[in-house]
Amino acid sequence: MDKPSIAIEVVYALAERQKLLRLSVPAGTTVREAALRSGMQQFFPELDLSQAPLGIFGKAVGKPEERVLEEGERVEIYRPLIADPKEVRKQRAAKAKAKEEGEESS
Template sequence: MVEVMIEIEVVYAAVDRQVLLTVAVPVGTSVRAALLRSTVAEEFPELDLTHCPVGIFGKVVADPESRAVQAGDRIEIYRPLLADPKEVRRLRAAKAAEAKARNQ
């Protein structure tokens, strides 16, 4: 019996480079299995594909082991934030207020 294959994309952006891979997987493949089937681990050996947070088209996938991919899905691998966005905004606002006070 012939397995029906679908194409999906796997994307990852490291600090210094990014990659977009097209992967053919059997229908019913889970998100996690599709990641493991891709070559992204060869490109980025530091990634732990069994535990990394992932999403599809910007929406986090809560259970990648059971969520099946669909044709055309783009699986995004998320990396930890380098800085807390709230803290960055607070520092930027403080710097702008300081610059404004100096110019008055």
């Protein structure tokens, strides 16, 4: 007997364009399997779905190969970070401090 299917969405976005796909997948499908089944690579050939970080509704999934999807969930394919957010905050704080110290000595 065939497994029942569930309806999910898979999304990926770049700064200039995005794609949302609605899929019907067998119950028991994992987050990674859904991303691979989505066919998103035909729209974004540079995308490596076997390695891409994944999440569900804005929360990263640590083990997408193990996390089984539920009806109505949205799988999000994340881009690699260009810069480490912690490092960017440190640099911003250092600039602000330098500016503040420069204003005090004037």
